[in-house]
Amino acid sequence: MGRMGFSPKHACLTDEKDPNRQKITNLTSCLLVSCQLNLHCEVRPPFSSKFPLPFFPSLPIGTKATKMSTAFSAANFSTQSFPLNHTSTTSHDSPLVFAKPTSQFLRSTRKLRLSSSSKLNLNRRSGTVVAVSDVVKQKKSKSTPTLLITKEEGLELYEDMVLGRAFEDMCAQMYYRGKMFGFVHLYNGQEAVSTGFIKLLKQQDSVVSTYRDHVHALSKGVPARAVMSELFGKTTGCCRGQGGSMHMFSREHNLLGGFAFIGEGIPVATGAAFTSKYKREVLKEADCDHVTLAFFGDGTCNNGQFFECLNMAALWKLPIVFVVENNLWAIGMSHLRSTSDPQIYKKGPAFGMPGIHVDGMDVLKVREVAKEAIGRARRGEGPTLVECETYRFRGHSLADPDELRDPAEKAHYAARDPITALKKYLTENNLASDAELKAIDKKIDEVVEDAVEFADESPVPPRSQLLENVFADPKGFGIGPDGRYRCEDPKFTEGTAHV
Amino acid sequence: MAVIFQGVGAAAALASSPSNSFDSNKSVFAPRRSFSVRKGASFAVVRSDGTVNLNPKDRRAQLLISNAVATKADSAAASSSSKPGHELLLFEALLEGLEEEMERDPHVCVMGEDVGHYGGSYKVTKGLAKKFGDLRVLDTPIAENSFTGMGIGAAMTGLRPVVEGMNMGFLLLAFNQISNNCGMLHYTSGGQFTIPIVIRGPGGVGRQLGAEHSQRLESYFQSIPGIQMVACSTPYNAKGLMKAAIRSENPVILFEHVLLYNLKERIPDEDYICNLEEAEMVRPGEHVTILTYSRMRYHVMQAAKTLVNKGYDPEVIDIRSLKPFDLFTIGNSVKKTHRVLIVEECMRTGGIGASLTAAITENFNDYLDAPIMCLSSQDVPTPYAGTLEEVTVVQPAQIVTAVEQLCQ
Numbered sequence: 001m002g003r004m005g006f007s008p009k010h011a012c013l014t015d016e017k018d019p020n021r022q023k024i025t026n027l028t029s030c031l032l033v034s035c036q037l038n039l040h041c042e043v044r045p046p047f048s049s050k051f052p053l054p055f056f057p058s059l060p061i062g063t064k065a066t067k068m069s070t071a072f073s074a075a076n077f078s079t080q081s082f083p084l085n086h087t088s089t090t091s092h093d094s095p096l097v098f099a100k101p102t103s104q105f106l107r108s109t110r111k112l113r114l115s116s117s118s119k120l121n122l123n124r125r126s127g128t129v130v131a132v133s134d135v136v137k138q139k140k141s142k143s144t145p146t147l148l149i150t151k152e153e154g155l156e157l158y159e160d161m162v163l164g165r166a167f168e169d170m171c172a173q174m175y176y177r178g179k180m181f182g183f184v185h186l187y188n189g190q191e192a193v194s195t196g197f198i199k200l201l202k203q204q205d206s207v208v209s210t211y212r213d214h215v216h217a218l219s220k221g222v223p224a225r226a227v228m229s230e231l232f233g234k235t236t237g238c239c240r241g242q243g244g245s246m247h248m249f250s251r252e253h254n255l256l257g258g259f260a261f262i263g264e265g266i267p268v269a270t271g272a273a274f275t276s277k278y279k280r281e282v283l284k285e286a287d288c289d290h291v292t293l294a295f296f297g298d299g300t301c302n303n304g305q306f307f308e309c310l311n312m313a314a315l316w317k318l319p320i321v322f323v324v325e326n327n328l329w330a331i332g333m334s335h336l337r338s339t340s341d342p343q344i345y346k347k348g349p350a351f352g353m354p355g356i357h358v359d360g361m362d363v364l365k366v367r368e369v370a371k372e373a374i375g376r377a378r379r380g381e382g383p384t385l386v387e388c389e390t391y392r393f394r395g396h397s398l399a400d401p402d403e404l405r406d407p408a409e410k411a412h413y414a415a416r417d418p419i420t421a422l423k424k425y426l427t428e429n430n431l432a433s434d435a436e437l438k439a440i441d442k443k444i445d446e447v448v449e450d451a452v453e454f455a456d457e458s459p460v461p462p463r464s465q466l467l468e469n470v471f472a473d474p475k476g477f478g479i480g481p482d483g484r485y486r487c488e489d490p491k492f493t494e495g496t497a498h499v
Numbered sequence: 500m501a502v503i504f505q506g507v508g509a510a511a512a513l514a515s516s517p518s519n520s521f522d523s524n525k526s527v528f529a530p531r532r533s534f535s536v537r538k539g540a541s542f543a544v545v546r547s548d549g550t551v552n553l554n555p556k557d558r559r560a561q562l563l564i565s566n567a568v569a570t571k572a573d574s575a576a577a578s579s580s581s582k583p584g585h586e587l588l589l590f591e592a593l594l595e596g597l598e599e600e601m602e603r604d605p606h607v608c609v610m611g612e613d614v615g616h617y618g619g620s621y622k623v624t625k626g627l628a629k630k631f632g633d634l635r636v637l638d639t640p641i642a643e644n645s646f647t648g649m650g651i652g653a654a655m656t657g658l659r660p661v662v663e664g665m666n667m668g669f670l671l672l673a674f675n676q677i678s679n680n681c682g683m684l685h686y687t688s689g690g691q692f693t694i695p696i697v698i699r700g701p702g703g704v705g706r707q708l709g710a711e712h713s714q715r716l717e718s719y720f721q722s723i724p725g726i727q728m729v730a731c732s733t734p735y736n737a738k739g740l741m742k743a744a745i746r747s748e749n750p751v752i753l754f755e756h757v758l759l760y761n762l763k764e765r766i767p768d769e770d771y772i773c774n775l776e777e778a779e780m781v782r783p784g785e786h787v788t789i790l791t792y793s794r795m796r797y798h799v800m801q802a803a804k805t806l807v808n809k810g811y812d813p814e815v816i817d818i819r820s821l822k823p824f825d826l827f828t829i830g831n832s833v834k835k836t837h838r839v840l841i842v843e844e845c846m847r848t849g850g851i852g853a854s855l856t857a858a859i860t861e862n863f864n865d866y867l868d869a870p871i872m873c874l875s876s877q878d879v880p881t882p883y884a885g886t887l888e889e890v891t892v893v894q895p896a897q898i899v900t901a902v903e904q905l906c907q
Contacts, residue, residue, distance in 0.1 A: 240689035249688035264679055267645040271652020282634050283605055308645035469690035472748035476727045478776050478823025481830040481862050
């Protein structure tokens with residue numbers, strides 16, 4: 001949920017000018033409380049095993065939770081009752097009110113939101129958190145909506161998302177034409193998460209991803225040519241053709257992979273964050289405030305490495321953000337069928353860090369949440385767990401027939417395409433014209449075409465490359481019977497040495 | 500070692516240079532024969548029957564003595580004042596090596612369970628947390644997979660971590676990270692990221708520690724591409740290998756042994772390292788090549804005494820580098836003696852001995868007068884009962900019998 005106890009536009013948490021607002025003294029408590037509030041105030045209808053309903057937009061504003069849950073109680077569950085029946089578990093709270101996320105992006109009118117938020121004020125148990133909408137209401141005039149981004153930022157976000165989408169579509173084409181092989185996992189539909197987070201980073205910040213890493217690489221700045229070449233297995237690829245789709249690395253852009261096993265990258269991300277803290281505290285590089293982002297999916301959140309790293313990151317207050325791209329499916333395993341408590345963001349506070357849920361189809365909401373989480377990490381306040389509700393429009397990989405998911409569910413999320421939504425926002429708020437956006441589309445098409453051409457024309461790795469890069473210090477291949485190190489053997493550089 | 504070390508005297512002829520003390524960075528490809536030659540037993544606490552005495556009272560006594568000696572190089576203790584270098588126990592040698600490297604390079608850090616405030620379960624990191632702080636000597640929660648992965652991530656981003664597995668067997672939980680990331684990441688990233696990590700810990704069969712604490716992980720890790728494995732067996736090579744491993748750009752797994760931590764030896768005061776890829780000539784000989792490593796070295800040396808009395812002249816090589824094998828030292832020995840006996844602590848199936856047998860057969864088959872004999876531990880989970888545990892591992896008597904059989 002994108003609702004947080006602070007204004008999306010103002011990074012500063014306290015506002016002296018507003019006497020009506022109680023100061024937010026501490027973002028951690030604020031986020032923790034907001035997380036609790038998420039439980040109490042946010043409508044989370046019981047999940048249907050067939051069709052997990054959306055948490056946002058299409059629900060009428062201001063609808064009470066009780067109404068919501070009865071509407072869905074007739075849903076077809078095949079498993080035991082889900083733990084999300086708010087009306088019974090949170091009876092000690094005041095009646096639940098559906099509080100809308102504050103971004104203006106997909107909301108309808110402010111008027112309705114204001115009325116719901118004032119109810120929210122009364123119902124809230126803790127007074128330290130103020131809904132964003134309240135702040136917005138008090139600070140801005142009612143006629144002009146507050147914009148979350150400038151024109152440049154908007155175009156940057158748009159271009160990045162379109163690049164991600166166009167690139168992935170081209171990957172699918174190339175795969176079916178036999179230019180790339182193996183397991184290729186496409187990111188269509190999830191662009192808002194990658195763009196929303198990574199575009200806020202500096203070059204020295206690190207990103208760790210999973211096998212669904214093409215778009216993370218592109219967002220981080222790895223040239224499309226390098227990624228496409230890598231996918232084609234050419235020597236000009238970012239990993240010299242040795243990694244492939246699931247192992248995108250870039251030292252220059254601090255992309256620490258690309259991991260094939262889920263959860264495997266999370267400890268590596270924790271290590272990168274540890275280095276950042278170490279540099280600051282032991283090596284006394286006082287300005288080292290590098291942040292690490294770890295991206296992974298809902299399936300990974302049942303994996304031990306996830307929990308172990310949440311513990312260590314919170315324990316040592318590492319500058320890391322754990323970003324869960326919850327697209328509800330782990331190949332064919334629905335998140336609801338595999339997880340005892342599907343609300344992943346709740347697992348953050350269990351380890352002492354804030355847990356936030358955000359609409360991952362909305363790049364502006366993601367960006368707002370990301371700003372705070374990354375800011376927290378940079379200030380040394382520790383890790384954050386951000387659960388992005390998102391969806392992949394294609395199957396798990398290009399080998400997945402994707403027959404298990406309900407077409408209605410797919411249609412529902414297709415209607416919330418993040419690129420379409422951002423386009424609408426930009427044009428409606430006069431940040432960009434259709435022509436400018438079309439120009440960007442065209443430019444990206446050219447970039448992707450160029451990447452394919454470049455990859456096609458690049459050479460395949462020669463045999464001599466086989467034994468390179470196995471060891472950073474090739475003495476590790478040992479000493480041969482003739483007394484020389486194996487790497488001194490002339491056949492070694494031909495790739496035919498016996499090692 | 501002290502003899503060679505001083506660089507003067509007859510023993511200098513055996514070593515091409517004071518080879519163990521150079522900075523490996525200066526000469527990329529080190530002289531091949533940088534080994535230590537031992538003419539006679541020079542280990543103080545290895546008894547005449549070759550066993551390592553772990554009687555607690557004895558150990559404490561040894562500790563007291565070693566402390567008295569190790570703190571001052573020119574101590575007034577009777578036998579040590581005239582010789583150069585200083586005497587210490589193997590775990591202290593590891594500690595010394597680690598401490599020196601941490602002083603030399605601020606990027607070197609330690610991670611593991613109980614390495615900080617507790618000083619390490621085997622005291623290898625004793626006092627380091629007080630000296631270098633809690634972040635440089637990090638006490639981790641019990642999450643081997645994750646903190647090993649964390650070490651790998653830290654290594655990728657510029658640090659040089661030394662990850663301790665409290666017992667090597669615990670690193671089975673870290674197999675995912677060690678195999679997939681530690682070993683392979685340099686390759687799959689096209690050489691962009693190096694992982695200068697050292698993973699170390701005690702393994703091997705101890706004194707009735709039970710099956711799970713008595714595992715030999717070298718056999719499980721040996722197939723992982725991209726890593727190096729070394730096993731230390733004396734205080735001298737423990738310190739040398741520790742330092743070399745930390746300085747290496749490759750990921751190195753350093754295998755220590757639970758029963759060897761209290762070995763005492765006099766080691767040089769100067770800075771030295773032991774080459775990671777080289778084997779150590781323990782006892783030159785003519786009749787048979789005995790290849791061994793870690794604790795079995797002492798069983799072999801004990802058997803060697805018996806063999807010498809019976810008229811045999813075994814050549815004993817401590818292979819030290821479990822991956823890759825030093826085929827030069829091994830090959831020269833095979834070419835000289837034509838008979839090979841491998842004595843290892845790994846299980847019969849798929850152990851280091853099995854790989855070594857294959858490597859020697861492939862490379863030196865023409866030089867062999869007899870099939871290679873490999874003495875390994877039994878393929879059983881190590882039993883608790885002392886009598887059974889004793890027969891699980893190779894004993895000196897079996898080594899004597901095997902040599903006699905080989906040399907017929």
